[in-house]
Amino acid sequence: MALTPVLLLACAEKTFNSLLARDPAAPTRLRRLAGKRLLLRLERPSLALLVTFHTQGLGLLHAPQAEETDADAVVEADCEALGSLLAGESLEQLMFSGRLSLRGQTHLLEATRELLMDLDLDWEAALAEWFGDVPAHSLAEGLRRFARFGLRSQHELRTDLAEYVFEEARLLPGQAQREVLRDHLTELEVATDRLEARLARLQRKLDARRREPMT
Amino acid sequence: MTKRTTHFGYQEVPVEEKAARVADVFHSVASRYDLMNDLMSLGIHRLWKRLTLERAGVRRGQSVLDIAGGTGDLTLKFSQLVGPSGRVVLADINASMLNVGRDKLLDHGVGGNVEYVQANAECLPFADNTFDCITIAFGLRNVTDKDAALASMARVLKPGGRLLVLEFSKPPHQLLSKVYDEYSFRLLPKMGELVANDADSYRYLAESIRMHPDQETLKGMMEQAGLERVEYTNLTGGIVALHRGIKL
Numbered sequence: 001m002a003l004t005p006v007l008l009l010a011c012a013e014k015t016f017n018s019l020l021a022r023d024p025a026a027p028t029r030l031r032r033l034a035g036k037r038l039l040l041r042l043e044r045p046s047l048a049l050l051v052t053f054h055t056q057g058l059g060l061l062h063a064p065q066a067e068e069t070d071a072d073a074v075v076e077a078d079c080e081a082l083g084s085l086l087a088g089e090s091l092e093q094l095m096f097s098g099r100l101s102l103r104g105q106t107h108l109l110e111a112t113r114e115l116l117m118d119l120d121l122d123w124e125a126a127l128a129e130w131f132g133d134v135p136a137h138s139l140a141e142g143l144r145r146f147a148r149f150g151l152r153s154q155h156e157l158r159t160d161l162a163e164y165v166f167e168e169a170r171l172l173p174g175q176a177q178r179e180v181l182r183d184h185l186t187e188l189e190v191a192t193d194r195l196e197a198r199l200a201r202l203q204r205k206l207d208a209r210r211r212e213p214m215t
Numbered sequence: 216m217t218k219r220t221t222h223f224g225y226q227e228v229p230v231e232e233k234a235a236r237v238a239d240v241f242h243s244v245a246s247r248y249d250l251m252n253d254l255m256s257l258g259i260h261r262l263w264k265r266l267t268l269e270r271a272g273v274r275r276g277q278s279v280l281d282i283a284g285g286t287g288d289l290t291l292k293f294s295q296l297v298g299p300s301g302r303v304v305l306a307d308i309n310a311s312m313l314n315v316g317r318d319k320l321l322d323h324g325v326g327g328n329v330e331y332v333q334a335n336a337e338c339l340p341f342a343d344n345t346f347d348c349i350t351i352a353f354g355l356r357n358v359t360d361k362d363a364a365l366a367s368m369a370r371v372l373k374p375g376g377r378l379l380v381l382e383f384s385k386p387p388h389q390l391l392s393k394v395y396d397e398y399s400f401r402l403l404p405k406m407g408e409l410v411a412n413d414a415d416s417y418r419y420l421a422e423s424i425r426m427h428p429d430q431e432t433l434k435g436m437m438e439q440a441g442l443e444r445v446e447y448t449n450l451t452g453g454i455v456a457l458h459r460g461i462k463l
Binding site for chain 1: 265266323324
């Protein structure tokens with residue numbers, strides 16, 4: 001059981017380093033970060049992770065007893081805030097909303113996010129290692145063509161489907177029709193409010209007349 | 216006058232012969248040591264070493280001694296953890312292993328903060344209270360006088376320093392123990408013959424594991440050497456145990 005978290009961390013480290021090795025821009029970014037260390041303290045689940053950077057990649061180490069002085073930056077957050085950060089939410093926004101706390105060299109967290117999220121992987125080079133340069137290029141070209149075809153087909157399918165549903169079969173109202181309908185509804189709502197107000201005024205007048213003494 | 220003897224696997228050999236015999240084993244397997252470790256443990260030895268690294272709690276600027284460091288797996292990680300202001304000494308009694316380790320580390324671009332020392336763990340050539348952390352991974356069972364080696368390690372540790380011993384041990388579960396015996400004495404020498412062309416060395420490995428003290432005995436030996444708060448963690452069902460003691 002003691003080895004399960006170790007195995008998970010080892011897998012994560014291996015995955016990150018394999019991906020970084022495929023990114024032509026990563027060595028430059030890693031050189032800037034080499035020697036730095038980031039202590040990440042997660043609240044739920046409770047986990048202290050020391051991220052060390054070196055020229056070939058990064059290291060992940062479970063470090064429950066790590067001291068703040070041993071890291072260049074200390075990040076405290078919950079999983080949700082970390083997810084938001086990795087999804088691209090502004091660091092300042094997370095800090096000011098109190099979901100993430102950061103001490104030390106603040107730019108280190110930005111640089112780490114940039115390193116991991118701006119990966120531009122050279123898949124063709126990875127394929128070339130297995131199949132050789134020429135077959136890998138043909139395969140990569142085929143995959144690219146297939147991807148382009150997929151994107152184009154998806155776009156065309158969406159357009160055709162919209163045209164059929166909105167224009168030909170008229171199963172659903174189109175955007176313009178929906179706007180007009182909404183305007184009509186708003187007008188109807190305003191008219192109904194007016195009518196309600198007039199009725200209330202008439203009712204008040206009627207009640208006042210009834211209360212007047214008979215002469 | 217009868218000669219003092221010690222065990223070399225299941226054989227009894229004169230005390231002064233054991234070091235040379237162990238050296239022969241490691242000269243023979245040095246070039247394929249990493250490959251064999253991966254094959255024999257199915258790669259799990261990397262996780263055992265990672266846990267050792269975590270428990271070591273090494274910090275920037277500290278000094279670390281990696282005894283019997285062999286091909287430098289731990290030294291590589293320690294050198295990244297202590298940084299340029301720290302110091303890691305890779306020590307091994309065997310020159311072939313030390314050469315393989317040094318070449319591997321240089322290939323990884325590790326330089327500055329690593330030193331290489333050919334040394335016997337029983338009489339470490341360092342001043343008292345030198346290191347913040349000492350590790351010995353899969354090396355203690357090959358040492359002729361384990362008590363002397365533990366005492367020597369305790370001597371060179373700084374007060375507050377940690378000694379971590381990662382070593383094969385005794386699985387407490389009977390069934391696992393039997394499966395492990397079958398694997399060690401039947402499959403392991405065959406793998407050694409196929410991959411390293413050296414069945415005898417791997418037979419010695421299996422025998423030396425059986426002759427090594429069990430978890431509680433080693434804990435007692437570490438306490439006897441002057442270490443305190445000694446604790447151990449069984450890994451992979453007790454096939455391997457990680458002992459940690461602190462010099463106070």
